[in-house]
Amino acid sequence: MPDIAIVADRLGWEERSLIERGASFGFRVSWVNDEDLCLGHPGNPALAKFDIALIRSRSYTRGGLIASLAEANGTRVLNTSHAIHTCENKAALRALLDRAKVPVLDYRLVLSRKDFTKAVDELQVPVVLKPVFGGMGKRVTLIRHADSAQSVYDYVEDLGHAFEQACLVEPYLGGTSVRCLVVGRDLVGVAEFASAGKDWRSNAALGNENRALDHDPELVKIVDSVVSELGEGIYGVDLFRTQNGYVVNEVNHAPAFRAVATATGTDVPSTILGYLQELLQ
Incomplete structure (x- = not known):
C-alpha cells in the first residue's frame, strides 16, 4: 500500500478530507508536520518511507524549501520545488507567464518610495498594493485615493527587511475574482469569488461569496x-x-479547495487521490 505524506503546518478541511478518503484509493495518507522535519544532509529520514509527499504548507517559503531538500534526497514531491518557488514570487511568476504569452494583470514592481510614487502615477488610483512574497490575502491593500497613498506606503517602508518591502502595485479591477482549480493538467472546477460586503478582498481564503x-x-x-x-x-x-x-x-501552490468543491459540486479530494494513483502506477 503506497504511503502518502501530507506535509503541512496544520490540518484543514482539505487535508482531513484527503486523509479520510485515502484508504478507499489504496493509500495510507499521513500528516507530517512541516515544523519538525529537520531535513538536510545526509539522507531524508522524516520523509524516507513515503512514496510521494504532497506539499500543503501555507507558507510558500517553507513549502519551497522543504520540496527542494526532499527532492534532493530522492523523495517525490507534489508540487515540485520549481513550481512552488515560482508561485511564491509574484513578480517572477508574472514575468515567466508574460514571456510565455499568458495574459497577466498589469503591474509595477515597487522596491522604494520612488518606485511606488511612479507606479501610482502611471496606473492611477484605485490601485492595489501587495507583497511580492505572501498569500491568503494578507497585507493586500486597496488604495482608493491618491492623497492617502504615501501614508499607506509608510507602513511598507517601516518593515524591517527588504524581503518584506518588495511589493507590486496593480490596477484595482473590482470586487470579484475567478479561481480555477487544476489537478494534473485538468481544470476540475471554476468558481467566482466576490466580496461579502465587509471586506473588499475576494480572496477564497477569506470565505467570501462564491x-x-x-x-x-x-x-x-x-x-x-x-x-x-x-x-x-x-x-x-x-x-x-x-x-x-x-x-x-496569482497561482497558488497549495490551494484551499473547499469553496470550489462546494460551489461546483466537484469531489475534489477524490480527484486528487485519483491523480496520485495515476502518478504511482
Whole structure:
C-alpha cells in the first residue's frame, strides 16, 4: 500500500478530507508536520518511507524549501520545488507567464518610495498594493485615493527587511475574482469569488461569496499554458475578468479547495487521490 505524506503546518478541511478518503484509493495518507522535519544532509529520514509527499504548507517559503531538500534526497514531491518557488514570487511568476504569452494583470514592481510614487502615477488610483512574497490575502491593500497613498506606503517602508518591502502595485479591477482549480493538467472546477460586503478582498481564503462558472474555452487555454510553464501539479489559478478577456493574477501552490468543491459540486479530494494513483502506477 503506497504511503502518502501530507506535509503541512496544520490540518484543514482539505487535508482531513484527503486523509479520510485515502484508504478507499489504496493509500495510507499521513500528516507530517512541516515544523519538525529537520531535513538536510545526509539522507531524508522524516520523509524516507513515503512514496510521494504532497506539499500543503501555507507558507510558500517553507513549502519551497522543504520540496527542494526532499527532492534532493530522492523523495517525490507534489508540487515540485520549481513550481512552488515560482508561485511564491509574484513578480517572477508574472514575468515567466508574460514571456510565455499568458495574459497577466498589469503591474509595477515597487522596491522604494520612488518606485511606488511612479507606479501610482502611471496606473492611477484605485490601485492595489501587495507583497511580492505572501498569500491568503494578507497585507493586500486597496488604495482608493491618491492623497492617502504615501501614508499607506509608510507602513511598507517601516518593515524591517527588504524581503518584506518588495511589493507590486496593480490596477484595482473590482470586487470579484475567478479561481480555477487544476489537478494534473485538468481544470476540475471554476468558481467566482466576490466580496461579502465587509471586506473588499475576494480572496477564497477569506470565505467570501462564491458561485460556479462554466469551463470557458479561454480559461481552459490559459490554465493549460500555465501548467505548461510550471509542470503538472495541483494549483489554484486566480484570474480577473477584463474587457479584453481573462488575466492571471496569482497561482497558488497549495490551494484551499473547499469553496470550489462546494460551489461546483466537484469531489475534489477524490480527484486528487485519483491523480496520485495515476502518478504511482
